[in-house]
Amino acid sequence: MSDPILSVQGLVKRYGEATVVSDLSFEIAPGECLGVIGPNGAGKTTTIRMCLGLTVPDAGGITAFGLQMPRDALAIKAQLGVVSQMDTLDPDFSCAENLLVYGRYFGLQDAQIRQRIPALLEFASLSNKAQAKPGELSGGMKRRLSLARALVNNPRLLLLDEPTTGLDPQARHLMWERLQLLLAEGKSILLTTHFMDEAERLCHRLLVVDHGKKIAEGAPRELIRRYLEPDVVEVYGSGALALVGSALQALAARVEVSGETVFFYTQDAKPLMQALAAYPQLRTLHRPANLEDLFLKLTGRQIREDA
CATH class of the missing domain: 3.30.70 (Alpha-Beta Plaits)
Structure with missing residues (x-):
């Protein structure tokens, strides 16, 4: 087996007396989609924030691409793509400009980013919206633009925090299609979701967490056979x-x-x-x-x- 692209070992995070993440461990292989499911407050978003270096764990370690988080945070982030729960698109920029400005954060030259923009907009089915601003887009279009933006640096690993929340069924299915294309290209995905059909459709393995602890792990159908x-x-x-x-x-x-x-x-x-x-x-x-x-x-x- 290939070395894991992301390895999380014994992760712990406390806020005051509350332990939000408790001794959590998991790995993601190249080309794998790992789904993290659990109730509200289970620690899913906090775990992603620690993987991004935005929150410092109280214990445990995170290794990505052979590098250590948070020590090598900048080098790790250069190989990550992120879609958060809330849209963070700049409302004053067009779709193309959102991609251009975001690419600059990774130190990419404007000419290089402009070369990538048409393919990214086509991937997101937004080629005819290049000059439109986010306020002119539907919810599904905004989420696809957020996904295209997350790909501007050609990341090896995508961290997607409930990427289809608030979308209608047609928009969700289009988003799933795009994510499956990325997996087929060999990219890895860490996905949190409340949609069980989404988890079963996209994820090779699932991590079930509750009260910050891992309570089950395995392939979707294998977990169903084991517990039900x-x-x-x-x-x-x-x-x-x-x-x-x-x-x-x-x-x-x-x-x-x-x-x-x-x-x-x-x-x-x-x-x-x-x-x-x-x-x-x-x-x-x-x-x-x-x-x-x-x-x-x-x-x-x-x-x-x-x-």
Whole structure:
């Protein structure tokens, strides 16, 4: 196997009495997309900030491209591309000017940047928006411009913090297509996301974190097989909650309730579906277990405030 392009070992970050990241370790191989998923306040953004040298860890080490963070921060950042949660595009500059000015931060000559701009705008499907300012762009266009800007220095590793939040389905799918092209080119990606379909589609491996700790790691389908029953039956409608504690519960390995919906997790859904035929007033959905089920089992169904 190739040496990891990024290695994080025993990372710890505290703010006062609160430990935001606790003994977190992971690696990313060349050409790999590692997804980091977890509830709000799990420590995902803090981890990315430490990888960028913006936050100093209290313990642990970060190595990227054989260099040490924060000692070699400038040399590491020269090989990174970053898309943050919030747009940081300059509203006074056109799309092309945003790319030009950002490229200067990496010490690139204007002629070199101008040579790259057409290909970057084409990659972002923004060739006809070169002179438009960010305020004239849709949300999806802004995110694609942010991604193009992150590529201006031809980085080896991209750090993407919830890059598709707030986008409609069409814009998200276009963003996924672009990220898959980058992976096909051999670039590595560290991705945080709240979209489980995004994580399953893009990520070779997933890191599940909660309260700053790693609670699971592995390929998406392997994690589903390891932690979940293969079949899920969702039951909702008038009287669905009365099924909890009934004889039907014995037909499932595990039962959970969220709002007015009862989730039956089972090794074989056929007996349960046959039994539910006696309840025509209820609506049912039989489906395979997915990453959302994994996320909820490992981190709970309780809504958390941002931290």
